[in-house]
Amino acid sequence: MVFLHGTSGHLEAFARNIAAHAAYDVHAIDMLGHGYTGKPARPYEIADYVGHLIDYLDAVGVERAHIVGESLGGWVGVRTATTHPDRVASLQLLCAGGTVANPAIMERIRTSTLAAVRSDDIELTRKRLRLLMADPADATDELVEVRHAIYHEPDFVANVHNLLSLQDMERRRRNLLTREELGRITQPTLIIWGRQNPFGEVPEATAMHKHIPGSRLELFDQCGHWPQHEQSERYNRISLDFLTSVSAA
Known part of the structure; x- marks a missing residue:
């Protein structure tokens, strides 16, 4: 299994899921330009993230993986599944991005991230994380401290505009997933979506479900943009049941 996080995040998005999936060979990675992974000095498009993922799988000797992608990670997962179908065993799309270009949401992602990165005020990092959650308490002190430390690594600060490049309308449109x-x-x-997702409304999830043959959709009440974290016990149970069904097929 490979867990892929969202824009400006890193593998901490899956802190409540890795142990529950210990029966699998679990990899949670910082994607290109994020966390502690290398940060080439260029704007990143979906093909760059896919290339990084395939290079990672090659480097660790994984021929085929179950991909779990949250937000940007789901966008990357879909593109990997369609361009390298032999490398993807199954897909889990958790509040996945990449099907629409909403200027207001794109600006919210850009401005909230830049505010947190450009200021030492940890409360701006807390605000950025709370934006993801239906219940602010899910943005724990530990998450905030870890994210704040990464946001203020010199190479992250220098590179932040590159990992936000898909919030540019022209670049986003040419990378969008089509029907x-x-x-x-x-x-x-498997598609999982929070009904209080601040970065995408439920119709985006139902449209994905409609257009992906044989897909399964689960909607979580009282849940924002991180269903795997906000309702980890429910998510872990559904994920494991899904993986069992994939293996049995």
Whole structure:
């Protein structure tokens, strides 16, 4: 299993999920330009993230993986599944991005991230994390401290505009997932969405479900943009049941 996080995040997004999936060979990685992974000095597009993921799988000797992608990670997961179908065993799309270009949401992501990165005030990092959650208490002190430390690494500060590049309208539009691409997904696919997701409304999830053949959709009440964290016990149970069904097929 490979867990892929969202824009400006890192593998901490799956802190409540890794142990529950210990029966699998679990990899939670910082994607290109994020966390403690290398940060090439160029704007990142989806093909760059896919290339990084494939290079990672090659480097660790993994031929085929179950991909779990949250937000940006789901966008990358879909594109990997359609361009490298032999490398993806199944898909889990957790509040996945990449099907729409909403200027207000794009600006919210950009401004909240830049505010947290450009200031030493840890409360701005807390505000950025709370934006993801239906219940602010889920943005724990530990999450805030870890994210704040990464946000203030010199190479992260210098590179932040590159990892926010998909919030540029022209670049985002040329990377969007189309209905036709979703229709080419052949892997078993589980879609999970929070009804209070601040970065995407429920119709985005139902549209994905409609266009991905044989997909399964689960909507979480009282949940924002991190269902795997906000309702980890429920998510872990559903994920493990899904993986069991994939293995049995």
